[in-house]
Amino acid sequence: MAARRGLVTTPIRRQYLEIKRRFPQAIVFFRLGDFYETFDEDAKLVARELEITLTSKPMGKDLRVPLAGVPHHALQAHLKRLVGRGYKVAVCEQMEDPRKAKGLVAREVVRVVTPGTVVEEELLSAAANNYLAAVCPGPGGSGLAYVDITTGEFAATELSDADLALEIGRLGPAEVLLPEGSQPPASVQAPLTRLDAYAFNPEEAGRRLREHFRVASLEGYGLRGKPLAASAAGAVLAYLADNQRAALANVKDLSVYDASRFMVLDASARRHLEVFATAREGSRKGSLLETLDMTRTAMGARLLGRWLGQPLLDARAINERLDRVQRFFEDALGRGETRDRLREMPDVERIVGRIVAGVALPRDLAALRRALAAYPGVIAAAGGDFEVPAASRSAGEALALLEAAIADDPAPVLGEGGVIKAGFSPELDEARVLTGDARRALAEMEAEERDR
Structure with missing residues (x-):
């Protein structure tokens, strides 16, 4: 909403309008003290969708604008409702302490939350992937790329328009x-x-992909002769750069696949076979997925869902998968021990995604520590010829750091203390002592004054 010509507005109103100008397609949650405020048409929409009170605020001479706000501590719950209904939200934070600011408090949009770019645990289903997809139409077909920034999965393909609809339905x-x-x-x-x-644009998309993966050519990814797939993949990276730049660090590889290698299950087949939901109630309970899902981790549940939605056609790949099943079937003791070990494994994929995106909480670091400690036991219990990722070699160093730095039972959120172990940082230990001394001194003074 542009300011009317000649209208005298407050500095904060001009600051808001400049931010809104840069994010016209998003609802701007504008931090003011302990609240995130929305204004103008955003306020009307937020009041309606969240069922909260719509008020108004003076923002200049003879100017009152619609206002609707939510407490800062309730942000996640409100984001869940808005994003779940398909809206995009730009979260604008105060970049300095208002008590120390000279003049207008600096504010910036720190993230744009869209349905395909959420990373917060409260906004996601643990058992399902959250895909952001891009479609690049072309003559005779389309390019399709999709990414789950919470796990780092990134894939692309080219297919006919008929197959595109089926693949979108699967994803x-x-x-x-x-x-x-x-x-x-x-x-x-x-x-x-x-x-x-x-x-x-094919050239721009190719450049962006090469820069992101730091390669001179994309042929190693299987994109040769697939300009539409490359264009769709480049568009995904461009969108993430604008809306969730930090998450790009979690996108480390690109898988280019041929949809013809898998059995096509259209919506009708999935419904009648009750693969993911029952035909009558549309419920997960009673479906094939619910019947087979005896996984012990959220990562395993998501993988099972992907396998059921994309059945293999290649006999060799099918037999390799069946060989793994047979080995665990014949080794009841190893199967039981592996399942017990997996119970201790948190959702490492999404924990790493939140750490990369800069929204991890202390409990995420504690959970990652627990996972790294459990990892050797899982590998030993599974046995066989499972390939151990090369990156796991540095797991010991990361575990040692987390054990030394993070409290055994850290505070649930930052800013309340109780996150860093005593002895890890001499400077922090000294600050704690000084803070404790000051509190004791104040308590003693209060007691003396009370006794007078």
Whole structure:
């Protein structure tokens, strides 16, 4: 909402309008003290969707604007409702202490939360992937790329328009990116986000992919002769750079696949076979997935869902998978021990995603410490010829650091103390002593004054 010409507005109003100008497609949650405030049309929408009071605020001479706000400690709950309904939210924080600011408090949008870019645990289903997909239409087919920034999974393919609709149905993306002016794929139910066609430009997309993966050529990723797939993958990276830049560090690889290697299950087949939900109630309970799902971790539950939605056709790949099943079937003792060990394993994929995105809480670090401690036991129990990731060699160093630095039972949130172990940081230990001395001195003074 632009300011009317000649209207005298407050500095904070001008600051808000400048931020809103940069994020016109998002609801701006503007931090004011202990509240996130929304203004103008955003306020009307937020009041309606969250069922909260719509008020107004003076923002200049003879100017009152609609206002709706939520407490800062309730941000996640309100984000969940808005993002779940397909809205995008730009979270604008105070970048300095208002008590120490000289003049207007500096504010910046620190993240844009969209259905396909959420990383917060409260906004996600533990047992399902949260995909952001991009579609690049072309003559005779389309390029499709998708990413789950909470796990780092990133894949791309090229396929016919008919197969595109089926693949979109299989993925069930939370958000779909499209070039401005293009038609969406058939039967897409996810929120659509239109991007400037330049984001899908083949040269620009190729450059962005090479820069991100730090390679001179994309042939090693299987993108040779697949310009539409590359364009869709580049558009995904462009969108993340604008809305969740920190999450790019969790996207370390790109898998280019051929959809013809897998059995196609259209929506009707999935429904009648009750793969993910029962045909009558549409409930997970009683479905094939619910019947088979005896996984012990959220990571395993998501993998099982992907396998059921994308059945293999290649006999060699099928037999390799069956060989693993047979080994555990015949080794009841090893199977039981592996399952017991896996109970101790938290959702490492998403913990790492939150750490990379800069939204991890102390409990995430404690959970990662627990996972690293349990990892050798899981590998030993599983036995066999399982390939141990090369990165696991540094797990011992990370575990040692977490054990030395993070309290055994850390505080649930930052800012309340109780996160860093005593003895890890001499400077912090000294600050704690000084703080404790000051509190004791104040308590003694209060007691003396009370006794007078």
